[in-house]
Amino acid sequence: MILDEAADIICREGVANLSLERIGQSAGVSKSLVYNYFDSLLGLLKELLDRELKAQRRQQFEAAEAATTFEELIRNITHAYLTYIEERGLIIERLQAEPSVSGIHDPTDYGRSVAVDYLAPMVAKHFNLPMDLARAATDISFGLPSAAGHYLLRREMPLEEIEDLTVSMILGSITQFQADYLARHRKLDR
Incomplete structure (x- = not known):
């Protein structure tokens, strides 16, 4: 309360x-x-931010668990993130803007390593990538939902369009990474 x-x-x-x-x-x-x-007020604000970020991650995890395809996985996680940002993003943004409250300034940074540990093996298996590359691609891809969340808060485009755009960009980047990066960096067979 x-x-x-x-x-x-x-x-x-x-x-x-x-x-x-x-x-x-x-x-x-x-x-x-x-x-x-x-x-103290600082203690209350830190607890509030922690509560908000935990709730956001929990919703994303539940959305991920409901997925049956890779596209569903990305869409469900992205939808959960953007919906949460649309509803609660202003609180998170204002709390993270206070240096004494938060050392992180991006909601996707909260629990990020755990989220990457959860998703990277799926990316590695689905795209037949070495684990270190799947981990890097997964971690880097977190920047897209973050940017989408900031864009959403500026109210320049409806959530559904931003979600479609973000999902396409994540899927496209990982698909292209698998096709392009590995082919360009593979040793020549002479």
Whole structure:
């Protein structure tokens, strides 16, 4: 309840004028109750950001688990990410803009190594790539949804179009990487 109220205030007004007292008043709870859960505003903001990023990753993982094809895998993960950014991205963006709250400035960086560890073996197997190259391609491809999320927040294109564009770019880059990179770097057979 306290974190939800803080998120609402951050969406409406940003972080600059936020205080534990103000959050408590807005949530209809006493100042002492807020301090019982959070010893500082910074602690509350860090916990809120962590909650938001965990929820985002959880939704992406659930979406990935539901996929039966590689395209579905990419589409499901991308859709989950962009939908979350559309609904909660402003909170994440404002919290990550505060250096004392977050050392990362991109939602795709949260839990990234775990996500890459989960996806890279699928990329390696599906595209018959060496694991080190599949890992690199997977990690680098995280930049596309991140850019798509920023673009979505600027409201220049509907979510569905951005999703289609992003999925096409991810699939195209990995497919082309498999065809082009390996062929160009393979030793000549003389």
